[in-house]
Amino acid sequence: MTSADQSTPPRPPARRARRADAERNRAAIIEAAAVVFAEQGCAVDVREIARRSGVGMGTLYRHFPTKDELLATVLEREFTAWLTAAHQAAAATEDPWEALTGFFEQALAHQAGNRALVESHTATGAASRVCARHREAFIDELRTRCVDAGLLREGVTTADLVLLSASLSQVIQATGDSHPGQWRRLLRISLDGLSSRNTEPLPEPGSRAESSANG
Template sequence: MTSADLPAPTQPPVKRARRADAERNRAAIIEAAGTVFAEQGGTVDVREIARRSGVGMGTLYRHFPTKDDLLATVLEREFTSWLTAAHQAAEATEDPWEALTGFFEQTLAHQAGNRALVESYTATGGPPRVCAEYRDAFIDELRTRCLNAGLLRAGVTTADLVLLSASLSQVVQATGDSHPGQWRRLLRISLDGLRARNTEPLPEPEPEPEPTLHGEGDGGGDASAGD
């Protein structure tokens, strides 16, 4: 018998099966982590995530070496999923004001059910840069629609609406345990202030801070002195 008569190796299918198992494990970890982080926040013990996903701690750490890695993955997925749904809902709403108010309602209702998502605004100031740019562009679309329809108060900027959303997310976190629906009241008050019937001029927005040069404000002198 020559080497040509030998059966073909069977290793590639085994490798493919292992890759499929690894992908299933990763998906199970992310799915379980999304639920656990939403319920308990970012301080949860990862052993609870491993338990719910049905994998061992070794498998979890092979996919996500640190809890921060896992949390970042989950939050980006959550943010992208929510923003896609919000965009679709706004496009399906003909009335510009309803589209804007619906965005705020959906945003805060989603955050009210996701503790880790709201915590991320305090810890990091918001979502990853790419996600934040997508969100800001979407909010600008909503603002422009309302402005063109004569429904939005003069002088309201996209930055105002982004900051309002972030501020109300803190209300969601601060009142979540004691008064879980309080954010709806404050949202209505805030939205009323955005209506075009309010004609009093708004204060001028604060100018953007100048970028700080490297080493500026460190007291001067040679930074290496005394090393």
């Protein structure tokens, strides 16, 4: 009566007895950790996370043998979720420029108020490695589309865009509570600086040329 009503889902190959409970715990831990990390940054007490997820310390450390590992998992999950959404949004429009700006919009909106996520940009831990590569690949895709359409300023690299994203995301943190939404102005300014309307060449990476000629 309880499980096998109609279209029985192909019974998982047994041995998953406790796994369900464990998976629920693991999910609870990640959930709680995500909240706590977002609220208070990477430096929180692990016990706070254990308390909020309703599990003991041992359980937490069974699933994540190290605080860093937990953090990495949480961040990766958030990165992935965000990238997935970004892909969908990008696929929903024909306009390359709209795809690019939409990406930035969404990236920043997503990171607003997530302290750990922002801190992770600075962190050099192994956590961000994988995520970084995924993000880079996607940004490169967006860039190529804009370049092909002649919309992007000459010489703008993927690294530039990655950096711009990281840069703005950290601003969000600072303005988060006091000036919500101000980052949109900065984003607009930067994007305008990225448009092919600007014809002056960018300084070579590593060069020390003067920054801008406004005449």
